[in-house]
Amino acid sequence: MPLVVVVGLGWGDEGKGKVVDCLSDGAAIVARFSGGANAGHTVLIGDRKLVLHQLPTGLLREGVTGVIGAGCVIDPSALREEASILEAEGAEAWRRLRVSPHAHLVHPCYRLEEKADEEARGAAAIGTTLRGIGPAYVHKFSRTGLRVEDALDHRRFRDVSLAMAERSGTFQGLHEEIERFVEDSCAVALAADDISSTILTALRDGKRVIAEGAQGTLLDPDSGTYPYVTSGSCVSGAACVSLGIGPSRVDEVVGVVKAYATRVGSGPFPTELDGPVADYIRRRGNEYGATTGRSRRCGWFDGALAAYASRLNGCDWLALTLLDVLGGLDSLKVSTGYQGPSPAFPVLGEGLSVLRPLYEDLPGWEGEIAGARGWDALPEAAQCYVLRIGELSGAPVRLVSTGPERSEVIWRSP
Ligand code: IMP
DSSP states (O other), X not given: OOEEEXXXXXXSOSSHHHHHHHHHTTOSEEEEOSBOTTOOEEEEETTEEEEESSSOGGGGSTTOEEEEOTTBEEOHHHHHHHHHHHHHTTOOTTXXXXXXXXXXXXXXXXXXXXXXXXHHHGGGOOOXXXXXXXXXXXXXXXXXXXXXXGGGSHHHHHHHHHHHHHHHTOHHHHHHHHHHHHHHHXXXXXXXXXXHHHHHHHHHTTOOEEEEOOSOGGGOTTTSSTXXXXXXXXXXXXXXXXXXXXXXXXXXXXXXXXXXXXXXXXXXXXXXXXXXXXXXXXXXXXXXXXXXXXXXXEEOEEHHHHHHHHHHHTOSEEEEEOGGGGTTOSXXXXXEEESSSOOSSOOOSGGGGGOOEEEEEEEOOOSOOTTOOSGGGSOHHHHHHHHXXXXXXXXXXXXXXXXXXXXXXXEOOO
């Protein structure tokens, strides 16, 4: 049975939570392989809206084991709080959670380090989520970080955690928080497991495993719009590294792409809109950050960036989300590339902000498609729009999400 990797093709917020939730039905394991409390995966079940930041979305399905990979960075106190919210909803989240002993922990002083760093950047600030993500990866790679397995030795872990705060000069303000961090880290350490072996055993037993990405390809530190990116790898290849699985075990890569583009924080965004259309999309798509509540920047679908992201992840097929949001607009635009000669390699740095998109007009459709049951129930203009996105991205769209509800999806056969 397959290992399916799910990744975002944009700047995050593509609706991966809902897609992973759909694919988790019948899966044995859902494993988060990147990011930390910076993510916000929203799933609507009936009238209950659940936003998961660190826990794998699969925990919302009974019987699914949730795994957190070594490539993630864990805020232990926020993780426990999140689990208790799910438990209050009747999901036995903590008992079904397995954590890589090699995942790094987000020490409370990292958030202060990050705040100081963002302030020092002034106008060039990245606009991070201020969850301490960047410093957690900095400490990981400078080999000064704290890992889940370190918290198996309570006394030593407490000493090291306090010393870390002393060194960073943040000890005074953080004493209580650090004591809580130590307790919560020790609780997380009890969920440590050999996740590579757990996943490979499930696959050998014919079970289905979903590797759940966070953020999106354009926020990846290697492949995204550097320096306006996050700090952990979020492309499909990172699933193997984070979960301890060889690339030969991956059966399918699913790219989640939005029917339009959004971005939070700073950085280039060639198809960005300003004015009534952006406001319309923002309002209908509820484009406000699930983690920080920040208003998201909105724009047209960018075919060149989607094709780049799809190629880079090796997408077998695409899940197109938030199509319903575009209903009611007379005409739509999609970018098919940029003006001027094609560069020899994808431009993703500051150079991206001066590129002028080439647009193609497509007809809009009237009315709401949220209740549409099946491909044939979609207006013709909506079908054309979906097919064009698949062509521009270089991978077929197999799943179309037409509303926030779990049931609002349309499957298209190849
Ligand atoms: P960080 O991940 O908090 O360091 O933030 C770095 C950049 O990535 C900022 O522009 C954030 O807004 C963005 N970012 C991080 N996580 C997400 C996410 O889950 N969705 C959308 N943007 C994100």
